[in-house]
Amino acid sequence: MALIELRGVSKIYHLGGEEIRALDNVDLDINGGEFISIIGPSGSGKSTLMHILGCLDSPTKGSFKLDGTEIATASARELARIRNQKIGFVFQFFNLLPKLNVLQNVELPMVYAGCGARERRERAMDALRLVEMDNRAKHRPMQLSGGQQQRAAIARALVNSPKIVFADEPTGNLDSHTGETILKLFHELSRQGRTIMLVTHDPEIAAVTPRKIEIRDGKIAKNVDAKLSGQHDGPKFAVGAQVQETA
Amino acid sequence: MNLINAILVGLKEIWANKFRSLLTMLGIILGVSSLVAMSALVKGMENGMKAALIAIGGLEKVRVEDQDIPIWQQHMADQAVGTTMNDVHSLLHSAPLITMVVPEMRTRNVTMTRGSKSISPWNFIGTWPNAVELNQHVVEHGRIFNEVDDENARNVCVIGTAIRDALFGSPEQVGRDIIPVGEFININQQRFKIIGMFEHYESEQDKKARELMKDKPPEVRTGPERAKGYGSKGGSKGSMSGGFVYDLKNNTVYIPLNTMWLRFRAATVSASSSSGNYSRGSSGTSSGSGSGSTSEFLPDPRLSTLSIKVANIDQMDEALQQAKNVLMHSHKGIEDFSFRTQENWSEDIGTAIRNYRMSGGIIAAISLLVGGIGIMNIMLASITERVREIGIRKAIGATFFDVFTQILVESVVIAIIGGVSGLFTSTMLVELLIKLSPTGNTPVITMESMVLAFGFSVAVGVLAGLFPAFKAAKLNPIQALRYE
Ligand SMILES: Nc1ncnc2c1ncn2[C@@H]1O[C@H](COP(=O)(O)OP(=O)(O)OP(=O)(O)O)[C@@H](O)[C@H]1O
Ligand SMILES: [Mg+2]
Numbered sequence: 001m002a003l004i005e006l007r008g009v010s011k012i013y014h015l016g017g018e019e020i021r022a023l024d025n026v027d028l029d030i031n032g033g034e035f036i037s038i039i040g041p042s043g044s045g046k047s048t049l050m051h052i053l054g055c056l057d058s059p060t061k062g063s064f065k066l067d068g069t070e071i072a073t074a075s076a077r078e079l080a081r082i083r084n085q086k087i088g089f090v091f092q093f094f095n096l097l098p099k100l101n102v103l104q105n106v107e108l109p110m111v112y113a114g115c116g117a118r119e120r121r122e123r124a125m126d127a128l129r130l131v132e133m134d135n136r137a138k139h140r141p142m143q144l145s146g147g148q149q150q151r152a153a154i155a156r157a158l159v160n161s162p163k164i165v166f167a168d169e170p171t172g173n174l175d176s177h178t179g180e181t182i183l184k185l186f187h188e189l190s191r192q193g194r195t196i197m198l199v200t201h202d203p204e205i206a207a208v209t210p211r212k213i214e215i216r217d218g219k220i221a222k223n224v225d226a227k228l229s230g231q232h233d234g235p236k237f238a239v240g241a242q243v244q245e246t247a
Numbered sequence: 248m249n250l251i252n253a254i255l256v257g258l259k260e261i262w263a264n265k266f267r268s269l270l271t272m273l274g275i276i277l278g279v280s281s282l283v284a285m286s287a288l289v290k291g292m293e294n295g296m297k298a299a300l301i302a303i304g305g306l307e308k309v310r311v312e313d314q315d316i317p318i319w320q321q322h323m324a325d326q327a328v329g330t331t332m333n334d335v336h337s338l339l340h341s342a343p344l345i346t347m348v349v350p351e352m353r354t355r356n357v358t359m360t361r362g363s364k365s366i367s368p369w370n371f372i373g374t375w376p377n378a379v380e381l382n383q384h385v386v387e388h389g390r391i392f393n394e395v396d397d398e399n400a401r402n403v404c405v406i407g408t409a410i411r412d413a414l415f416g417s418p419e420q421v422g423r424d425i426i427p428v429g430e431f432i433n434i435n436q437q438r439f440k441i442i443g444m445f446e447h448y449e450s451e452q453d454k455k456a457r458e459l460m461k462d463k464p465p466e467v468r469t470g471p472e473r474a475k476g477y478g479s480k481g482g483s484k485g486s487m488s489g490g491f492v493y494d495l496k497n498n499t500v501y502i503p504l505n506t507m508w509l510r511f512r513a514a515t516v517s518a519s520s521s522s523g524n525y526s527r528g529s530s531g532t533s534s535g536s537g538s539g540s541t542s543e544f545l546p547d548p549r550l551s552t553l554s555i556k557v558a559n560i561d562q563m564d565e566a567l568q569q570a571k572n573v574l575m576h577s578h579k580g581i582e583d584f585s586f587r588t589q590e591n592w593s594e595d596i597g598t599a600i601r602n603y604r605m606s607g608g609i610i611a612a613i614s615l616l617v618g619g620i621g622i623m624n625i626m627l628a629s630i631t632e633r634v635r636e637i638g639i640r641k642a643i644g645a646t647f648f649d650v651f652t653q654i655l656v657e658s659v660v661i662a663i664i665g666g667v668s669g670l671f672t673s674t675m676l677v678e679l680l681i682k683l684s685p686t687g688n689t690p691v692i693t694m695e696s697m698v699l700a701f702g703f704s705v706a707v708g709v710l711a712g713l714f715p716a717f718k719a720a721k722l723n724p725i726q727a728l729r730y731e
Contacts, residue, residue, distance in 0.1 A: 112649060
């Protein structure tokens with residue numbers, strides 16, 4: 001069974017009588033351990049999809065199963081728990097709490113999980129070590145560079161060992177060099193077996209991931225998986241991968 | 248997120264906005280301190296009034312008064328004799344629920360003189376020695392007359408300090424406390440010996456005022472010497488403070504009942520109910536030394552008042568019924584008497600206190616309410632500022648309940664800190680009030696008022712926090728994160 005199963009998911013907004021289909025009848029399966037990039041033009045519905053997958057938003061129609069649980073009908077309380085336990089979210093604008101230091105920010109998901117102070121500290125430091133930010137634990141977000149902030153945010157996303165990490169344009173607010181180091185970090189995390197899905201505008205970044213999903217007008221236009229095409233030798237060489245045209 | 252965590256986060260948030268939080272708390276501080284100070288003032292007032300009530304004899308004291316004969320008994324009017332010594336003896340023998348019976352004969356047409364000074368006492372009363380106990384008098388100097396004085400109708404008297412002030416000079420005038428025990432004075436041209444003097448009665452506030460005066464150097468007097476009235480120096484402020492009770496008590500002269508009967512009978516008028524049976528002036532003022540016994544003149548002297556004391560305040564009704572039965576018998580079934588208790592006054596005090604409390608409470612409640620509105624206002628502003636923070640918290644797993652408690656706890660913490668500071672402020676406020684007006688009734692801070700005020704401030708914090716907390720917790724994380 002896939003980690004994530006989307007069946008006929010739509011997100012429809014109504015603006016002054018006009019109907020906007022931000023997502024239009026999307027079917028999608030994601031398995032554990034995958035590294036996926038989502039591309040598409042602006043306004044195509046990438047963020048909308050990520051928010052629904054990240055349980056921040058609920059679909060207007062359709063079924064969404066995460067880890068076997070139906071999300072579309074879950075209560076707000078269950079959604080909060082799933083966001084806390086099974087999902088890590090990385091934002092374009094980092095979204096660290098400015099009044100807390102890096103360590104406290106990383107501890108926050110565990111505060112809501114109800115962990116004790118000791119455990120919180122240990123696991124937060126582990127996560128910070130993973131993103132090489134343990135030497136900045138006591139810094140406030142404002143005292144960090146964008147790349148450092150994003151790494152702290154990634155540590156926060158990882159700290160509860162989620163089933164899947166979503167990143168909506170994680171490098172969109174960074175210069176290309178810093179963006180690359182962040183991307184390397186995701187790559188490394190993927191190699192460690194984590195499931196990662198990121199949105200990007202940058203085709204070069206998309207080229208790195210084994211699986212690419214292209215979205216247009218709320219629909220999945222392309223769904224390319226290098227692994228299915230048999231090219232296992234490296235994500236850099238995704239050229240000629242099998243292309244699944246979706247309806 | 249557990250409660251301690253939420254409180255810590257709340258404290259941090261409050262600390263991060265120190266000045267704003269302080270301003271917000273100010274409303275609660277003022278509300279709490281005004282509530283506590285207000286109730287302390289009312290409590291002080293209540294204490295003052297209760298002290299006055301006790302000074303006139305307490306609730307156990309009941310006066311038997313003459314009353315117009317009921318219509319249906321008008322035909323027996325000429326047999327109505329009013330209250331007499333006979334009633335006193337009947338009550339003493341047959342009414343066990345009455346512990347004390349005090350006959351009183353009063354007269355107003357009396358002038359006491361000493362040299363060129365004279366005074367007409369407000370209360371010139373012939374009575375039994377037990378009147379001292381019933382009316383809460385304290386004989387500070389000398390003694391009260393005894394049974395022998397009464398039996399022999401001796402010309403002795405016990406005076407209040409206002410009488411002394413008028414005849415011998417007040418301590419303020421002569422600079423020392425004159426104790427005229429053993430001196431002789433004239434009462435309606437008859438020589439009387441002062442055998443005792445009551446203590447000076449005054450309310451707490453007058454006492455304090457007097458003590459303050461003592462510390463100050465004596466004022467330089469301008470103009471001719473003049474007496475400034477009988478009342479205690481500060482004067483009584485309004486009847487509710489009960490000051491008149493003390494003036495009345497100080498202006499009292501007690502003489503033995505028989506002495507009154509023999510020397511001043513002509514003056515002991517109770518004209519309205521006079522049935523004409525008793526010749527007036529057959530003896531009276533002109534009769535010489537107390538040779539004859541009272542019974543020689545009249546077997547049953549009439550009294551102007553008869554005071555009784557009930558054994559147990561809770562059995563007031565039973566005791567009065569018993570007294571009524573006895574008196575009905577001795578009055579041959581004519582109901583020409585009634586009872587006057589202090590219950591009315593006590594009720595008046597209760598009503599006044601309730602009113603003060605009510606108005607004070609309303610003022611304090613309004614300021615607490617304003618404080619609460621202040622908290623709600625600041626919490627609403629605060630969550631608007633923190634929409635993004637709340638969105639982030641929700642995105643990483645905060646539930647509705649988590650956010651709700653966080654905001655609510657913050658609001659309650661503001662209220663609690665405000666409440667505690669308010670309690671401190673109120674004690675200072677009350678001390679200030681005491682300093683500003685040292686002669687007033689001492690305000691008394693009660694535990695209940697503190698608990699009540701604190702409880703209200705917490706409740707206000709909760710109420711003020713509910714709506715902002717709900718609003719924050721309801722935030723959609725996506726919209727919150729989009730918010731710039
Ligand atoms: N709250 C909303 N109300 C109405 N329309 C919305 C709302 N949120 C998103 N949309 C619309 O849904 C569509 C998809 O938006 P979405 O943010 O998913 O695009 P995107 O692919 O992430 O674009 P970008 O690359 O610019 O971030 C857009 O047309 C947008 O206008
Ligand atoms: Mg987007």
